[in-house]
Amino acid sequence: MRWTAILWLCLALPWPGIPAAAAEGLTPRVRALHVRAGPGTEHPVVDLAVRGDRLDPRERRDGWLLVRNARTRRIGWVRARYLRPLPPPSPPRQSPSTAQSGSQPTGTGRKGTRKAPGLPPRAASRALRPAPAVPESRPHGPPGSFIPLLTLRLHMEPLDAAVLMRKEADDTSTFPARVRLEDGTTARARIAVLGSSSRHVRKRSLLLYLEPGHRWHGQRRIALDGLGTDPSLVREWLAWHLFAALGVPGPRVHYVRLFINGRYQGLYLFTEWVDAELLARRGLASGGRLYQPRDATYCGDLRPPFDARRLQHCWHLPDGKAAREALARLGRSLAAARVETFDAFLATHFHPETVLDWLAVNVLLDDGDTYNKNYFLYREPAGRWAVIPWDYDLSFGRNWDPYLPYPRNLFNDRFQYYYPPESGAANPLKEKTLRNPRLRDWIFRRLRHLLGLHREPGAPAYGWFTPAAMQRRLDRLEHTLRRAALADPRLGLTAARWHEALEAIADFTARRRAYLREILDGATPWDPDRATWDPAQAPPPPPLPHHLHRKGRAGPGEEETLLTAPGWGLVVAGLALTEGEAPAPVSAELDAGPPAAVPPGQDPEACIRRTWFVTATAPRRTVRARLSFEYLEENAHRHEKGSRVKEPGLRLWAFDGVRWQPMPTRVNTLSNVLRTLGPVRLAPQHMLRFVACSGKTP
Amino acid sequence: MHVNRLRRPSICSLLAPLCGLGALALLAAMPASATSPWMRSEREAYYATGLAFSTSRHYWDRSGRRHRSGCRTRQLENRHHFEYGLSYYHTLFLSVGLETKHCGGAASTGLGDLRVGVRGRRDPFRNGRTWEVLAILPTGYSRTERLRRGFGEPGIEAGIASLYRGQGMDTAHTWDWEYGAALRYWAGPPAPQFVGHLKWTWPRDDGTRRFLALETELALDGARPEPLAGSPGEAVRARHDLLRLRAGISRRLAPGWRLRLEATRTLWGRNTGERYSLGVVLSHHWQRPGRWW
Numbered sequence: 001m002r003w004t005a006i007l008w009l010c011l012a013l014p015w016p017g018i019p020a021a022a023a024e025g026l027t028p029r030v031r032a033l034h035v036r037a038g039p040g041t042e043h044p045v046v047d048l049a050v051r052g053d054r055l056d057p058r059e060r061r062d063g064w065l066l067v068r069n070a071r072t073r074r075i076g077w078v079r080a081r082y083l084r085p086l087p088p089p090s091p092p093r094q095s096p097s098t099a100q101s102g103s104q105p106t107g108t109g110r111k112g113t114r115k116a117p118g119l120p121p122r123a124a125s126r127a128l129r130p131a132p133a134v135p136e137s138r139p140h141g142p143p144g145s146f147i148p149l150l151t152l153r154l155h156m157e158p159l160d161a162a163v164l165m166r167k168e169a170d171d172t173s174t175f176p177a178r179v180r181l182e183d184g185t186t187a188r189a190r191i192a193v194l195g196s197s198s199r200h201v202r203k204r205s206l207l208l209y210l211e212p213g214h215r216w217h218g219q220r221r222i223a224l225d226g227l228g229t230d231p232s233l234v235r236e237w238l239a240w241h242l243f244a245a246l247g248v249p250g251p252r253v254h255y256v257r258l259f260i261n262g263r264y265q266g267l268y269l270f271t272e273w274v275d276a277e278l279l280a281r282r283g284l285a286s287g288g289r290l291y292q293p294r295d296a297t298y299c300g301d302l303r304p305p306f307d308a309r310r311l312q313h314c315w316h317l318p319d320g321k322a323a324r325e326a327l328a329r330l331g332r333s334l335a336a337a338r339v340e341t342f343d344a345f346l347a348t349h350f351h352p353e354t355v356l357d358w359l360a361v362n363v364l365l366d367d368g369d370t371y372n373k374n375y376f377l378y379r380e381p382a383g384r385w386a387v388i389p390w391d392y393d394l395s396f397g398r399n400w401d402p403y404l405p406y407p408r409n410l411f412n413d414r415f416q417y418y419y420p421p422e423s424g425a426a427n428p429l430k431e432k433t434l435r436n437p438r439l440r441d442w443i444f445r446r447l448r449h450l451l452g453l454h455r456e457p458g459a460p461a462y463g464w465f466t467p468a469a470m471q472r473r474l475d476r477l478e479h480t481l482r483r484a485a486l487a488d489p490r491l492g493l494t495a496a497r498w499h500e501a502l503e504a505i506a507d508f509t510a511r512r513r514a515y516l517r518e519i520l521d522g523a524t525p526w527d528p529d530r531a532t533w534d535p536a537q538a539p540p541p542p543p544l545p546h547h548l549h550r551k552g553r554a555g556p557g558e559e560e561t562l563l564t565a566p567g568w569g570l571v572v573a574g575l576a577l578t579e580g581e582a583p584a585p586v587s588a589e590l591d592a593g594p595p596a597a598v599p600p601g602q603d604p605e606a607c608i609r610r611t612w613f614v615t616a617t618a619p620r621r622t623v624r625a626r627l628s629f630e631y632l633e634e635n636a637h638r639h640e641k642g643s644r645v646k647e648p649g650l651r652l653w654a655f656d657g658v659r660w661q662p663m664p665t666r667v668n669t670l671s672n673v674l675r676t677l678g679p680v681r682l683a684p685q686h687m688l689r690f691v692a693c694s695g696k697t698p
Numbered sequence: 699m700h701v702n703r704l705r706r707p708s709i710c711s712l713l714a715p716l717c718g719l720g721a722l723a724l725l726a727a728m729p730a731s732a733t734s735p736w737m738r739s740e741r742e743a744y745y746a747t748g749l750a751f752s753t754s755r756h757y758w759d760r761s762g763r764r765h766r767s768g769c770r771t772r773q774l775e776n777r778h779h780f781e782y783g784l785s786y787y788h789t790l791f792l793s794v795g796l797e798t799k800h801c802g803g804a805a806s807t808g809l810g811d812l813r814v815g816v817r818g819r820r821d822p823f824r825n826g827r828t829w830e831v832l833a834i835l836p837t838g839y840s841r842t843e844r845l846r847r848g849f850g851e852p853g854i855e856a857g858i859a860s861l862y863r864g865q866g867m868d869t870a871h872t873w874d875w876e877y878g879a880a881l882r883y884w885a886g887p888p889a890p891q892f893v894g895h896l897k898w899t900w901p902r903d904d905g906t907r908r909f910l911a912l913e914t915e916l917a918l919d920g921a922r923p924e925p926l927a928g929s930p931g932e933a934v935r936a937r938h939d940l941l942r943l944r945a946g947i948s949r950r951l952a953p954g955w956r957l958r959l960e961a962t963r964t965l966w967g968r969n970t971g972e973r974y975s976l977g978v979v980l981s982h983h984w985q986r987p988g989r990w991w
Contacts, residue, residue: 159822163786166823172985173740173786296953313952 025054025086026067028078035076037483039064047074054086068475070558075479147480150217150256150270152224153180154191154208161260164191164206165490169199177260179208179216187214194223196295198393200407203228203266203490206258217254221275224256224268226490229411230393231670232501233485234477236269239365239392241473242450245461248357250389251278257484266488267481274376274388284351285380289318291327292390293373301372301427306331326379334428342436352439354386359433360446361389364465366416366512368424369394387429397508397671403636415504415671416634417511418570420526421519434528444520451513453520467559470509474502504671511571511630514562518569525567544632548572548590551617554625555583563588573614574628578679584623586682589613592640595691599653599660605642607693608650614680615687624679627652629690631672649694650674656688665692732895732913733878734791735826735861737819738783744983746779748958752975758967760920767971769802775810777979781817789817794837799845806845809837815855826861830880851886857893873900889919889937905950913942917969938970956981 028051035047039061047069049055055067055078064077156164160175167173174190181187187210193199194207208222216222227233236253243250251272258265272278280286292315293300299314306328311317317324330349337345346352362370369391376388394400399414422434433439448454452463463469478499485493518524548565550572555561560576563586573588591611598604608631616623629652633639641647647669653660664677674692682688738744754771756764777795784790792814798807815832819825834853839846857880864872875898882891897911917937946960958979964972 160786163822167786168823168825171737171739171786171825172742173783175786294953 025056025070026065026083027051027053027055027086029082029084033078033082035067035069035074035078037076039066039077047072047076049078055083066479075475147476148254149480149484150254151259152216152222152256152268152270153259153262154178154189155180155186155261156191158261164193165204165265167193169193169204174209177208179210179214181214181216187211187216197407197410198226198229201226201228201411202492203488206268217270219270219272221273223271223273224258225271225393227267227269228491230398230501231493231497232396232505233267233269233481233491233498234474234502234505235396235398236271236392237477238473238505239361239367239389239395240271242361242365242461242464243357243389245464246357246361247460248282248354248361248389250282255481255484264487264489266490267484274390279378279386279388284378284386285382288378288380289323289326290388291318291323291377291379292316293375295373298372298425300375301425302331302334302429303426304331304335323379326383327377330377330379330385334432337428337432339432339435342432343438346433346439349383349385351384351386354388355429355433356439356442356446358387358389359430360443360450362424363421363443364447364450364512364516365392365395366397366419366423366508367392367395368419369400370424371427371430372425396505397512399634401635413670414633414635415508417508417630418515418568421516422528440528447516448520451516451520453517465509465513467506467510467513471506474506478502500668501670503668504673507630507668507671507673510560510562510574514564514571515569518564518566523564523566524569544592544638545570545590546592548592549587550589551585551587553583554586554623556581560626560628565590571630573612575614575625578624578626581623581625584621585617586623586625587615587617587687594642597655597689598691598693599655599662602653602691602693602695603642603644605644606646606695607642607691608645608674609640609642610692612690613687614682614690616682616684619684621684623682625682626676626679627690628673628675629692630674631692633672644694646694650692651694652676652690652692654680654688654690656686663690667692732893733828733830733857733859733880734817735828735859735876735878737786737817737825737828738781738789738983739985740783740785742783742983742985744779744781744981746777746979746981748777748977748979750775750777750975750977752962752973754971754973756972758970758972760969762966762968764972767801771799771801771971773797773799784816787819787822791815791817791832797847799847801845804843804845806839806843806847808839808847810839811835811848812837820858826863826876828859829857830859831856834882834884849884849886849888851884851888853882853884853888855880855882855893857881873898875899889917892916892918902947906947908947909945911944913944915940915942938967940967940970941965954983 028049031051033049035049049067049069049072053072054070055065056070057065057067058075059066060080061077063080065080065083066075066077067083068075154161155178156175160177164175172192174192177189177191178186179189189208189210191206191208194205198205203226205226205228206224208224210216210220210222212220214220225236227236230236237255240250240253244252251274253272254270256268256270258268274290276286279288279290294314294316297314299310301314308324311324311327315327317327333345333349343352346355358375361367370389374389374391376390378386378388380386394410397415397417399412399416401409401412401414403409404412422430424430434443445454445456446459449456449459449462450465452466452469455462482495485491485498486495515524519526545565545568548568548570550563550565552561552563554563554575554577556577556579558576560574562574563572564570565572570590572590575586575588577584589612591613592609594604594609595607595611598607610629610631612629614627631640633641647667650665650667652663652665652674654663655661663680666675666677667673668675680688752771752773752775755767757767758764775795775797777793779791779793781789781791792812794812795810796808797810799805812835813832814835815830817828817830819827820829821827832855834848834855836848836850836852839848839850857878859876859878861874861876863874875896877894877896879892879894882893884890893913893915895911895913897909899907899909901907916939919937942962942964944960944962946958948956948958950956958977958981960977960979962973962975962977964970964974
């Protein structure tokens, strides 16, 4: 708390040596300026700021400034003396079209225009340069913008240390170790590999037990999540950050750098274990019983039958027949409870907010890997139950693929924005809550609050799930973890790959928000009474649309306008007008299926099976916008990739009715989003057609 | 012709029915478990108990010729096998059988040899590469009875085993094969032995696996009959060669629980009985609950 206060005080005070215009943004005095990982030339260069880049200051230390480059979105340290205030933006200029004559397309376009999209490199760089400032506000939840990075030092027999990291997955042995505590003393400990399916990834999670009487950061049982199943490294942290912001019982988490015998072993997430201490801290009565669904049996779903054999098979039960019978009674009560009065049932039997917030977060983050595992039930001595969430690595769009064999069904790059709110295994607690109008209304209000659509008086974490807030969070995480993550010997992360994974989180935030908004507004129908839909069960996939259309108004700025198709909630296209442009009406369409026409020399099987159409609809007004499109890659059977698509080589092509032109494109292969690197000129009433192919560009 | 050759003056040819009797009795008491490539996790316990019925009506003489025994041997054995992970590097195991056997008018009931040993890792980073050292201890049965339940001598055994897995991380869906080889030394008259096995395992469905194994025991002195202690003129077949086929199927009943059905047949031998057996084994493995400290 004190740290946060000091940091915000520093940010609020004027900094000597920095012009007053710093609040408006800074830019290098020199042609190019190194941006470093820390305040000093001994730190590695993480970015290059060029004159004209907008650098938003965040912190000052010893003549160095921590800045965020609005163009590259990177955060790092620069020397303050090489900066000057950014000049006010010049009035918007109309860039000349660079349309040139070209070859005829191989196919006949359904919709074509006479003008080609303009893509002069200078105009593109100009458009990318001055991005509007993202308003900084105090982020939600503890501990503000300060993300602590702890260090844990162990000493072990060298052979034990090597075996621990390399031994086969199914072994559960423990090894002796010594832990250096915060006060410099050491304590004996035993260490083992933690987890179930995550034991099979290269970087395992670890569990450490200190000898009695000793604690490290308040914990005797130290669970270290290896983050090996999440390429972004931040899903769990973000989920727990959200729960903490909502005040839901859940573990505290901290990133940890682990050293064994002085050697860096990698970045871990220290996750507080769910125990009596945590529950007491969260306001639940102590002395109760904790129930956890077994990870391997996928049946801790509160569905009948409730005989002793099935309960033992599906749950880690507390000792004693009475504890087992309490769970059986709860299951039978749940089965008998009526949907119409389920709100009263929940109030009687549960701490209802623990159920409702759990469901709201699961809907928001699209966590379908729960309801039959990955949660705890806690029964207070007086008989009331509470839900304790657990395990969020398969969230934020990361998806189970039911058509792939284990373990690729879990560890893959599948991504999905559009699973409905009830997604996940069957569980009467979930289903009856979502079907009860009063409880559903509570969850929807909480979702609107988190999405920043409508503030609930007195509720915390308003707007937690907005693209701007998420981007700020991701920037902070990237800055804090960058060195530790890239030096991790077992993750094998490159800066580009990690950045792509973080960008995928941002893409998910924007698209999931747009999708949920459609449902909350009623524009996309959603029937809570329909059967539970579980993507893990390889169901027949819901149908895909053949054609989607959406008109809307695009605005300028870094945050793009997503045009979602009514009735589906799917994004047809994303547009961000170049700075200075007034909001403009636009129209986007999408045809699913193999493209009717592809650029000359491109193999249709090397193309995405979608065609996009975008136009500016205001008469006599040309707009310039960066565009984004997405394609589906939900699982091995349901995707829109041609059989010879090489995702990293995907490039957008635009057809203006006369010729095809390749566009500088950035593809996020995780979130399946294609972006134009520069602005595209959208002439009035001239529809441009886009396809994406990975064949060689002439 | 075989009969004529058998009637040459030798201990075994003179007392063929008794030889067959003694050999069968010994074979049935052979240690049931081969060198294993499986290590237990620390504090992981494994217990298996099984019931096996075996019978034999014929035997092979020292030259490998097949003869009819003087009586049919029938044996019922209840075997118990326990393993415990002392640490990541060492697994302790113990095995003993309760046997009852009949042949003609002779009968014997009681404990067979006790086997206790330790298994270790040859490759510290992976499962499936083990060494094993064990002691074979007689449990007090009479060395002079014809249907005795072991060699009646203490022995030691040292061997290695390896397991090769097909592919993938999911052990339920891969084939694998293993081999084991060991040398056995006895304190008394029984000749040193080489014991080995080769085993294939492949899945049938999620919870069911099938296996086929070839097992061999070879006496290092040529399978020569040896006199039966305390019974001048009688011989036993502690020294023998044999090749055995074992096939079976195992089914997972619940997490940690398996049931195995198996059939065994001796395919070939010298100075040993031709045995058929059927068995059922129930096994359970669990992590010992408790604190780390």
